[in-house]
Amino acid sequence: QSTLVVAEHDNNALTPITLSAITAAKKLGGDVSCLVAGHNCSKVVEELTKASGVTKILVADSDALVGFLPERLAPIVLASQNQFNYTHIVAGASALGKSLLPRVAAQLDVSPISDIIEVKAPDTFVRSIYAGNALMTLKSKDAVKVITVRGTSFEPAELSGGSAGSEPLPVSDLPLDMSQFIGQELSKSDRPELTAAKTVVSGGRGMKSGENFEMLYKLADKLNAAVGASRAAVDAGFVPNDMQVGQTGKIVAPELYIAVGISGAIQHLAGMKDSKTIVAINKDPEAPIFQVADLGLVADLFKAVPEMIEKV
Amino acid sequence: MSLKVLVGVKRVIDYAVKIRVRPDKLGVVTDGVKHSMNPFDEIAIEEAVRLKEKKIAKEVIAVSCGPAQAQETIRTALAMGADRGIHVEVPAKEMEKLEPLHVSKILAKLVEKEGGDLLIVGKQAIDDDTNATAQMTASLLNWPQATFASEIKKTDGELEVTREIDGGLESIKVKLPAVVSADLRLNEPRYATLPNIMKAKKKKIQKMKPGDLSVDVTPHLEVVEVLDPPVREAGIKVDDVEGLVTKLKEAGRI
Numbered sequence: 001q002s003t004l005v006v007a008e009h010d011n012n013a014l015t016p017i018t019l020s021a022i023t024a025a026k027k028l029g030g031d032v033s034c035l036v037a038g039h040n041c042s043k044v045v046e047e048l049t050k051a052s053g054v055t056k057i058l059v060a061d062s063d064a065l066v067g068f069l070p071e072r073l074a075p076i077v078l079a080s081q082n083q084f085n086y087t088h089i090v091a092g093a094s095a096l097g098k099s100l101l102p103r104v105a106a107q108l109d110v111s112p113i114s115d116i117i118e119v120k121a122p123d124t125f126v127r128s129i130y131a132g133n134a135l136m137t138l139k140s141k142d143a144v145k146v147i148t149v150r151g152t153s154f155e156p157a158e159l160s161g162g163s164a165g166s167e168p169l170p171v172s173d174l175p176l177d178m179s180q181f182i183g184q185e186l187s188k189s190d191r192p193e194l195t196a197a198k199t200v201v202s203g204g205r206g207m208k209s210g211e212n213f214e215m216l217y218k219l220a221d222k223l224n225a226a227v228g229a230s231r232a233a234v235d236a237g238f239v240p241n242d243m244q245v246g247q248t249g250k251i252v253a254p255e256l257y258i259a260v261g262i263s264g265a266i267q268h269l270a271g272m273k274d275s276k277t278i279v280a281i282n283k284d285p286e287a288p289i290f291q292v293a294d295l296g297l298v299a300d301l302f303k304a305v306p307e308m309i310e311k312v
Numbered sequence: 313m314s315l316k317v318l319v320g321v322k323r324v325i326d327y328a329v330k331i332r333v334r335p336d337k338l339g340v341v342t343d344g345v346k347h348s349m350n351p352f353d354e355i356a357i358e359e360a361v362r363l364k365e366k367k368i369a370k371e372v373i374a375v376s377c378g379p380a381q382a383q384e385t386i387r388t389a390l391a392m393g394a395d396r397g398i399h400v401e402v403p404a405k406e407m408e409k410l411e412p413l414h415v416s417k418i419l420a421k422l423v424e425k426e427g428g429d430l431l432i433v434g435k436q437a438i439d440d441d442t443n444a445t446a447q448m449t450a451s452l453l454n455w456p457q458a459t460f461a462s463e464i465k466k467t468d469g470e471l472e473v474t475r476e477i478d479g480g481l482e483s484i485k486v487k488l489p490a491v492v493s494a495d496l497r498l499n500e501p502r503y504a505t506l507p508n509i510m511k512a513k514k515k516k517i518q519k520m521k522p523g524d525l526s527v528d529v530t531p532h533l534e535v536v537e538v539l540d541p542p543v544r545e546a547g548i549k550v551d552d553v554e555g556l557v558t559k560l561k562e563a564g565r566i
Contacts, residue, residue: 069484070447071456095477099459102412102444106451111413111532114442124536129440133331134340137536178456182472182483193479199566223566241462241497242480247441248496250478256565273544277565279556294547297556307553312566 001030001122004080005054006073006091006100009036009044016196017092017149019051019156024149025090026053026157027119033058033084034164037076039066045166050159057166064174067181068096072174074103080169081108086144087122093148105146112146113138117153131247132270151195152253152274187242191217194243197226199256202245202272203238204230206261206282206301210238215305216260222312228252228272230262246271261301264289281305314370315466315488317360318423319394320415320433320445321353321376323385327438337537339408349385352434354392355494358501359464360432361393368466369430371395375422377415379404383517390512391504397517398422402529409531412440414522416448421525423453428489430471435460435493446493456486460495 003025008015018034025032032053036045037060045059060076077100081089089104091097093115105112117135118126124139125147194200201220203213213227220227228245229238245252247270257275262268264280264287272278273292280293281304290296297304325331326346334341349357363369374389376382377400386397400418402410423431431450436443450457458464458473462481465472475482476495504512522529550556560566 067482067484070459074451095460095475098443099447099457102447103451103457105444106413106416106448109413111411112442112444112448113533114444127441128541129538130325130331130340131438131441132541134333134538135541136538139534139536140532141534142532178487179458180485182485184477184480184482186480195478240480241476242478247438256560273541277560277563278544278547279560281556290549291546292544295556295559296547296549297553298549299552304553308557311553311557312560 001028002084002086003028003030003032003088003090004084004086005032005034006077006089006097007034007036007044007048008092008094008096009038009041011038011041012043014044014047015092015094016156017094017151019159020151020154021090021092021149022051022054022157023154024116024119025088028088028122030087031055035060035077035080037065037073038068039063047159049164049166050162051164052158052161054162054164057164058169059166060169060171062171064171064176069179069181070100070103071178072176073100074107075174076169076171077104078107081144088145088147090147090149093150097148101146101148108144108146110142110144110146111140112148113140114148115150116147117150131267132273133266150251152251187240191220192224192226194226194228194245194250195252198254199223199225200228200245200252200254201225201258201260202228202230202262203233203260204262205232205236207233207238213239215309219305219309222309230265230268232265259289259293260305262289263287264292315363315368315429316371316427317363317369317430317432318373318375318419318426318428319353319356319360319389320419320431321357321374321385321389322350322437323347323376323378323382324350324437324439327351333538333540337539338535339538347381349388350434350437352436352438352494354501355496355498356432356434357389357392357394358499359494362499364393373398373426375400375419377402377410377418378407386517387512388504390515391509392502393508396515399517399519401519401521406529410529411531411533412442412444413448413532414527414529416445416452417527418522418525419445419449420452421527430489431491433493435495446491450491453491455489455491457491457493458484458486459493461492462495462497464492464498
């Protein structure tokens with residue numbers, strides 16, 4: 001029994017979901033190794049060396065891995081698998097993990113198991129289906145289990161106490177002509193990242209405009225919170241798509257989730273209902289969001305939010 | 313080069329239907345429940361039809377695996393503008409056990425058989441929420457993949473694709489032939505007009521079985537149980553902002 005965790009990073013630092021994937025890997029039992037594939041990624045390797053429970057780090061460093069294209073990463077994961085015969089290959093259920101692991105699974109003739117929320121046994125996992133409206137427990141009959149892990153469902157592994165050694169992996173014969181990385185446009189913000197924030201303030205259609213989101217940013221800055229939005233607010237063009245919380249957007253589970261002017265459509269609830277404390281501010285007392293809120297305030301958000309900014 | 317495009321379309325429970333877990337706890341209630349085309353697949357079909365309208369594609373073939381009713385889903389695709397359909401018949405009972413890996417094998421075989429240049433599918437189906445079919449089909453064909461696409465531009469022998477990733481957007485180029493998975497913002501699918509629905513009735517749907525494509529559909533996964541998610545109890549209502557802030561401070565949340 002041994003697991004390979006595909007680490008996600010930007011060549012400088014680990015992406016937090018990797019630490020959740022390591023926690024899930026530890027629950028599977030057996031040795032946990034990590035693969036760091038990138039370019040000039042020694043800082044990431046160093047960071048990962050400290051992770052408790054990781055025994056070995058495989059390092060694939062090449063300028064061909066700029067942009068983390070799945071066509072080039074998949075052969076590296078498969079080469080690691082051929083060499084070490086892992087029983088499990090795990091990654092975070094992020095845009096990268098979801099792109100890469102199915103590509104690996106198909107080569108191994110394995111049915112991948114996406115976005116698990118619980119490990120019941122080394123071959124048995126729980127995942128949500130129908131946008132979180134049902135939970136399915138399933139058992140894999142495959143010799144190698146290929147799994148992506150929902151970050152919010154597993155506590156991040158600690159970056160202390162570890163002493164993993166690292167070894168280089170040869171990088172050759174990658175299909176360089178298949179795909180090319182051009183660039184990324186990442187939304188820049190000094191606020192915490194949406195899926196990693198302890199507090200999230202989200203706005204919905206009730207915000208009425210993009211300009212009105214300013215008051216949510218102000219409230220967020222006072223609470224050291226990230227700002228999210230419902231699909232209705234994104235579709236109305238108030239804010240960019242990467243702020244969307246919900247089944248088709250980001251899944252968040254912060255300690256405090258403040259839903260402002262959000263009615264609580266099923267798709268939105270699927271993205272935030274695992275938050276520890278949910279606050280809803282909405283002028284419609286019948287809004288479904290109140291059925292999941294721990295603390296509900298029926299009020300005009302344009303009065304309540306400025307008042308809240310003063311009082312917190 | 314004018315492209316031959318295949319599009320995968322899945323028949324799923326309509327997104328607006330309230331899901332009920334079956335009494336045997338091995339699935340959800342599907343009998344007598346409204347079904348529709350997977351919304352992400354509608355976007356995939358729309359994109360393919362637009363490529364045809366721009367003369368980038370020469371033919372659009374809609375493919376669906378599923379029971380007899382999957383034909384309705386294919387008809388919808390035909391009414392939206394696909395040229396013809398392929399129905400891979402999988403009886404309802406077996407459909408429950410048909411995994412994305414099987415569907416990928418079927419799609420890969422059909423792409424090879426048809427000599428396709430491009431496969432477009434939705435990024436995920438809203439029933440099993442797996443998000444793997446595009447990636448696995450690309451892998452089996454040894455083609456590049458452009459997943460979670462929000463914009464596609466064709467250049468010479470390549471596609472330039474904007475992808476929706478966690479922190480924003482990413483641009484990549486993939487060499488054709490390729491597989492694309494459609495994200496929400498790729499386009500807004502059209503509604504089929506009555507004349508087009510009538511025309512679609514005359515378009516051809518070829519029928520076959522997974523065995524005709526030598527695809528083995530033995531399950532790799534076994535469903536142990538399907539349960540309702542834990543119910544979250546509604547909390548309390550506070551009277552004003554003062555009360556809200558006090559409660560949050562008491563709970564140590566702010």
